[in-house]
Amino acid sequence: MEEQPAQEQKQQDAAKPGPGGQELFGYVGIEAVLDQIRIKTIKTGIEFNIMVVGQSGLGKSTMVNTLFKSKVSRKPLSYEDRIPKTVQLRSVTHAIEEKGVKMKLTVTDTPGFGDQINNENCWEPIIKYINEQYEHYLREEILINRKRRIPDTRIHGCVYFVPPTGHWLRPLDLEFMRRLSKIVNVVPVIAKADTLTLEERAEFKQRIKKDLKAHGIIVYPQEDFDEDPDDRLLNDKIREKIPFAVVGADKEHQVNGKKVLGRKTKWGIVEVENSAHCEFPMLRDLLIRSHLQDLKDITHNAHYESYRTRRLNESNMVGKSGTEWVPLSPFNGEPESHL
Ligand SMILES: Nc1nc2c(ncn2[C@@H]2O[C@H](COP(=O)(O)OP(=O)(O)OP(=O)(O)O)[C@@H](O)[C@H]2O)c(=O)[nH]1
Ligand SMILES: [Mg+2]
Incomplete structure (x- = not known):
């Protein structure tokens, strides 16, 4: 104003x-x-949805709390001393307001896989959930009297946790990311990076990058969607740093008279918001600050668009003349039919 x-x-x-x-x-x-x-953004607010995915015990739930406890939200979270194993998909929403701009940030926590002897198809509930959100949006969008603003529950960014093995990506991680990257923006991270030395982190990062490339897995930010040379320059820098080596913690400690979020070890405190200690600040800035609108745009213009096209085609929504409308076929939740 x-x-x-x-x-x-x-x-x-x-x-x-x-x-x-x-x-x-x-x-x-x-x-x-x-x-x-x-002014319009201030009035309507921003809806932004993230999801965390990966094997059980890699620190996904801890990361959700880290994100909300770090400078993203000033509202204190109810405190859980030990984070229980996640057993079902669960979304946490926080309303954040800064300089009059309102944001509804939702993070969907998913139960990790890897406990079963056979992990085949462990991606199904996740892929189904992502597609269901596209389906809700589509059903609202094709109504004759549609809402002025369709509630957006679509996942704009999916953080994939890679175990800190220091070796290569496991076939399961490759397969999961391959499937996810076709329907959502995937941001891979090296989980529990405090368990690797700096050299191991750097080497592991290069191996993951090579592995993703060799398997044709395209993670966010996708080169094809760079809009101009400036965009490319900025995104190249980010692509170099991905996967971010992150550390999660939801406990505060006193360091030099200041409260910091961190993990207390015998040798000192690993501070999650200190970029000399880990790359959590880079992940948070990419998601919540620098690339929020880009993640939303790619979700709408690329991922949702291809879901929409596939669904309308398979439902024969558009009749032979291209103008007549027939009902949308039921959503069977079959993830494979949309890949
Ligand atoms: N060293 C280390 N430990 C971590 C880190 N993040 C979480 N942990 C610990 O790892 C354990 C598992 O963390 P969770 O956040 O419950 O893991 P999760 O991925 O949500 O597991 P599921 O819910 O079973 O899928 C807890 O004891 C955490 O304190 C990290 O960055 N480094
Ligand atoms: Mg969990």
Whole structure:
């Protein structure tokens, strides 16, 4: 709102006669649209949804708490001393407001796989959940009287936890990420990075990158979606750092008189928000700050779009003439039919 008088001033200045007495021309004032977008965003708020996926015990639930306890939200979470093993998909939502901008941040925690002798198809409930959110959106979107704003529960970013083995990616991780990356933005991270030395982290990172490339798995930020050379330059830097080596903790400790989130060990405290200790701050900044809108745009324009096209085609929604509408076939939740 503060910009309004400045905007008016600019328009008045532009309309004033120039030094030679003639009107300054060429000023259209299209930048006013920026204020309109800003005001609209403030009014409507932002919905942003993240999901954490990976093997059991890699610290997914801890990371959800870390994210909310770190500088993302100032509201204290109810404290759980020991985080129990997650047994079902669970979403935590926090409303965050900063400088008048409202954000509804939802993180979906998933139970980890790996306990069963046979982990075949362990991705099914996750893929089904992601597709269900697309389906909800689609069903709202094709209504004749649709809502002005469709509630958005679609997953905009999926953080995949890779175990800190220091070797290569396991076939299960490759298969899971291959399937996920086709339907959602996947951000891989090296879990429990405090268990690796700095050299091991760096080497493991390179191996994971090579492995992903060799198997044709495209994670976020996807090169194909870079919009211009500036975008490419920025994203290249991020691609270099991915997978981020993260550490999660939900306990606060006193360090030099300041409270920090960290893991206390015999040798000192691993601070999760200190970028000299781990790359959690990079992950948080990518998701919540620098790339939030990009993650939403790619979800809507690429992932949701291909889901929508597939569903409408398989339902024969668009009749032979291309204009008549027939009912959408039932959603069978079969993940494979959408891959
Ligand atoms: N060393 C280390 N331990 C961690 C880290 N993050 C979590 N842990 C510990 O690992 C254990 C398992 O953490 P959880 O967050 O419950 O793991 P999860 O991935 O949610 O497990 P499931 O719910 O079974 O899928 C807990 O004892 C955590 O304190 C980390 O970054 N480093
Ligand atoms: Mg858990």
